[in-house]
Amino acid sequence: MVMVALLYAAPLFAQFDFTSLSGRGTAMGGVSLTLDDAMSAMSGSATLAYTERSAIAVGARQDYLAEGMGYAMLGGIAKVGFGALSASIVHFGNSDYNEQMLSLACGIPLGKTVALGVMLHYLHSGTSDPYYDPINAATFSLSVYARPSEEFGLGFKTFNPQSVFLDDNGNTHLPALMSVGVSYCLAEDLLAVAEVEKNMYQKATLRVGLEYSLQNMFLFRLGINTAPVIYSFGFGMRLSSFGFDVAGQIHNVLGFTPQLSMFYCF
16 A cells, blocks of 8 residues: 555655655654755765765665665765865665666865855666666755854755756656755754755655754754655654764654664764
């Protein structure tokens, strides 16, 4: 029944899901543009430019606890003289149907308060059914991040602005996405975030979240996504070089989705 609902809800133009596998961002409604953790930075945010240390990260998500609906991600960040570089690969599915997305990114500070992010993506999908040909496509995303003060951050991102074709007939497009986000520290230990994302084929969705920090080590989060309505929550822990984030999402119809991400800085 879950798979029937998923197939009914899935857009006909593409199956790829480009939401971040950051447990931190997922727990706050699925935001990423103004977060500076390793997983969020590797999702295409220009906050990558302000990464202070190199890092490796892994993440996993099992959508609605359904078989064949799992995501896995492996990535790394290298701190360089002009900013930072990242590389990541995301895998979805199983032998019956699967997707992979390889991404290479560069984050460049344009000053103390503004940064630019550029990301290249290679996408592949395949199925065990010989009737369907595999899909291969390449595209890019651009992002900008500004932090006019220590408390306030702004982010913008456009993904696949040229809306590349996914078939030789020109009938199937990879959707263009545009998103804008804001973050504000309501207090020293309380962060509020919000994002609006517009898919060229769907109505805009609003994502809102809160993060409470206890002694700069334990983090508690809540969030909501409006289209579709998904409630989220999570917990994280930070040590000097290691951190992990656990998140959960609740869809009124499809059920519960767990997620985990971890990173190590050096």
